[in-house]
Amino acid sequence: MTFRRYLVLAVITLTASCGDTFLSRGMKSLGPVSLAHPGQLIHAIFSPWVAAGIVLLIGFFASYLTALSWADLTYVLPASSLGYVIMTLLAKLWLGERVSPMRWLGVVFITAGVGFVTRGPSYTDHSAATTHPIREEELETAELEPSELEPSGEVRQ
Amino acid sequence: MTNTFLATTAMILSIVVTATAGDILTASAMRQVGDLDLIRQRSGIFGAATAVVTNGRFGLGVICLALSFFSLLFAFSHRDLSLIGPAATSLTFVTNALAAKFFLRENVDHRRWTAAIFVCIGVALLAF
Numbered sequence: 061m062t063f064r065r066y067l068v069l070a071v072i073t074l075t076a077s078c079g080d081t082f083l084s085r086g087m088k089s090l091g092p093v094s095l096a097h098p099g100q101l102i103h104a105i106f107s108p109w110v111a112a113g114i115v116l117l118i119g120f121f122a123s124y125l126t127a128l129s130w131a132d133l134t135y136v137l138p139a140s141s142l143g144y145v146i147m148t149l150l151a152k153l154w155l156g157e158r159v160s161p162m163r164w165l166g167v168v169f170i171t172a173g174v175g176f177v178t179r180g181p182s183y184t185d186h187s188a189a190t191t192h193p194i195r196e197e198e199l200e201t202a203e204l205e206p207s208e209l210e211p212s213g214e215v216r217q
Numbered sequence: 218m219t220n221t222f223l224a225t226t227a228m229i230l231s232i233v234v235t236a237t238a239g240d241i242l243t244a245s246a247m248r249q250v251g252d253l254d255l256i257r258q259r260s261g262i263f264g265a266a267t268a269v270v271t272n273g274r275f276g277l278g279v280i281c282l283a284l285s286f287f288s289l290l291f292a293f294s295h296r297d298l299s300l301i302g303p304a305a306t307s308l309t310f311v312t313n314a315l316a317a318k319f320f321l322r323e324n325v326d327h328r329r330w331t332a333a334i335f336v337c338i339g340v341a342l343l344a345f
Contacts, residue, residue: 169339
């Protein structure tokens with residue numbers, strides 16, 4: 061993993077959490093939407109906070125797709141889940157919501173989960189596993205996982 | 218079992234199933250497309266965008282994610298955010314790990330399982 065790729069994960073984390081917070085802020089200022097008047101949802105899209113939230117979520121989706129092009133889904137999802145922590149902090153500090161001790165414990169669990177996954181390899185390289193069986197054995201002696209190999213035999217960053 | 222319990226379960230399951238299908242299909246599409254950074258260097262940003270949006274699995278994935286979004290909105294209109302949000306998100310973490318192992322053949326080692334379970338517990342605790 062290069063610094064640039066960690067930066068993409070950071071962008072996913074920030075845009076998702078800030079986007080959802082902006083949506084929540086916008087919808088709270090507009091008030092509850094009745095199912096009998098779904099047109100109010102269209103009107104909500106053009107309010108400044110909701111529009112800003114949608115722009116951020118488009119940025120999230122673009123960076124999420126970029127990350128999925130070079131990392132596994134089971135790596136990207138936990139690695140970007142620090143967004144729940146940021147969302148909790150924004151809810152407390154900006155929206156003034158009460159955050160209970162149980163929620164802070166949840167934040168600790170999520171942070172630990174992120175720590176676990178980001179210390180491992182980011183991508184399962186199927187071609188390395190099938191075309192370089194000898195290198196896999198060599199890897200075991202070097203205590204590296206097959207997914208850390210490039211097809212060329214180099215170890216992924 | 219009451220009808221309320223069954224209805225809540227059905228709502229959560231519909232979100233989890235469509236979100237998992239959407240995530241797996243988009244991840245599979247991006248694996249087919251290849252490294253977007255390299256494609257952008259070769260064909261520019263429009264070339265990269267074209268490679269993504271013309272992929273069939275990506276289209277199916279977006280449809281599933283849209284269904285998941287509307288299932289979520291429907292559930293929010295009937296049940297509390299503090300129940301639906303964490304329950305659906307944390308269950309999706311586990312189903313994604315299972316589906317990625319079987320459909321994408323990802324190497325879901327003990328580290329990733331631990332991370333998925335930790336995040337799952339953490340998201341559930343956010344409901345309190």
